[in-house]
Amino acid sequence: MERYDLPDAKGHFGPYGGVYVAETLMAALDELKNEYERVKADPTFWEEFRQELKHYVGRPSPIYHAKRWSEQLGGAQIFFKREDLNHTGAHKISNAIGQALLARRMGKKRVIAETGAGQHGVATATVAARYGMECFVYMGSEDIKRQSPNVFRMKLLGATVVPVESGSKTLKDALNEAMRDWVTNVDSTFYILGTAAGPHPYPMMVRDFLSVIGEESKEQMPELTGRQPDVVVACVGGGSNAIGMFYPYINVDGVRMVGVEAGGHGIDSGMHAAPLSGGAGVGVLHGAKSYLMQDANGQVVETHSVSAGLDYPGVGPEHSYLKDIGRAEYVAIDDKEALAAFHDCCHLEGIIPALESSHALAWAAKVAPTMGKDKVILVNLSGRGDKDINTVAGLAGITL
């Protein structure tokens, strides 16, 4: 394969990506792109970023061999990249720190964010406290209900959580509302976008800040197993943890990359959040062209997933491109399969995984038995599941 070097100067990954926003934001995105290009070449920025990741986040996150589960499945060896052990409990913090350091350089004192499960909201509230910035987090009112512990965490950290009542009251609507805030307060405000979607340069920037996941894995796996894994697997909503794991592996031959989308009630039911694996067409939403769940009129449809963080109708443009060129494959795991993996991971490994990450675990558990015992699957365990205990209890008819 030719050396992979995307996006192009205008933010395109093949036919995907780009800058599809209202004119008012164009200058701000240009400024952001230029500033990011400057820091990209500035070693002092990356040195500070690395120091923060080491001393504040606790990186590198370890890789753990899930021996009992692998043994029970009787096939490939499953390893976890323990992003759940990061400060704030998920991969999101590494991206939030990168963007907050950029915001500080640009002299912005107010940051905004959208959040679904609340993990990115908590990460943003955390860095805002750490760097002394004012923080507003937009969150769909449906998600506020199902993720109340994270809502309280954000408030403890000093952020204002703004409930979003429009549309489906979930992640996509929170993103709309964050964009509306940004267009109104564009001079004072830095938008810390939480996923590898949105207008250029966000998909590239988020990917770069989260590539630390794959970079660390590339060093750690040979120490543990003597070689790179046969498969790397990660859940995909917008696709930030997946692109962070995949990107450093794109040019590594022989490593299969699998993105796991939310199959909800099943692809056939139509109630899912799987634009890449569910047969959706291409569309334009939230500033970029990408695969998009929509109806025949081009209206974005409501999605379904047990996991709020995957409940999003679009996907980062780089994943659309990786799908088209065949470098990564995308599959769906439904709510039931994800929940079963959630419980297995608790019982067999003593780790409560996020419902989002449970989708990746479920795929690994499904496929491992079909592979030889000498094969290695590396699952990105993108977050811990403490935030999900109310949801899981509710599904079992238990009120906490």
Next chain:
Amino acid sequence: MSRIAACFAALEGKKALIPFITAGDPHPSRTVELMHGLVDGGADIIELGVPFSDPMADGPVIQRASERALVHKVGLRDVLAMVAEFRKTNTTTPVVLMGYLNPVFVMGYAAFATAAREAGVDGVLTVDCPPEEAADLSAALIAADLDPVFLIAPTTPEARVREIARHARGYVYYVSLKGVTGAGNLDIDDVARKIAALRAHIQVPIGVGFGIRDAATAKAISVTADAVVVGSRLVQEIEAATEQTAKERLTGLVAELKAAIL
């Protein structure tokens, strides 16, 4: 000459009033009569909103209008059918579709442009498609004799203004404030200064919209702009009216605005 150019020529220096309503609000069966009602009140050009599920540049008023229309599943083809119906009895008032790119992208640029031309549409403004991404769409529109209308914002630097000027046809739409439609932070003096600066580069007429809420503001804006766009205020009138009284109330409000502007 296009209907839009003919409209500005016929005004002979008087300023155009461009009311905006969302197609399908409050009900798809009412849109054509509301369009006629706008003309009765003195509308020079009509901006017709194409409902979209994720109207990121709109404030709550126009978001609600989109939601009301989408209850009835009003799609782009339905909007074109409404324009065709309007054209049966009005062949002079230009109609500009305003909306988001995805419905147009999904229909296909060439298919959309041809169908829009046949329906009697004159211009198209896609809020989330800046010139950088608009080459294919603009080519399809121009091939069908439709005017691509572009936004210019308070944040647009001069170099971009020159670039937008190269692509703009019909008129340009100057967004009067940093914010969403219907916002309340309009600064008339600032708008006047910006419009004066735009004149150095922009050859087509300059319309101004976002946040124009009453006759006095419309008049003040019309001192420097070639056209005044009023949207959220009219949509609020539709919200406050019943389906039966909406047309009359819109006509009255448009007449008041038209009487106020220069």
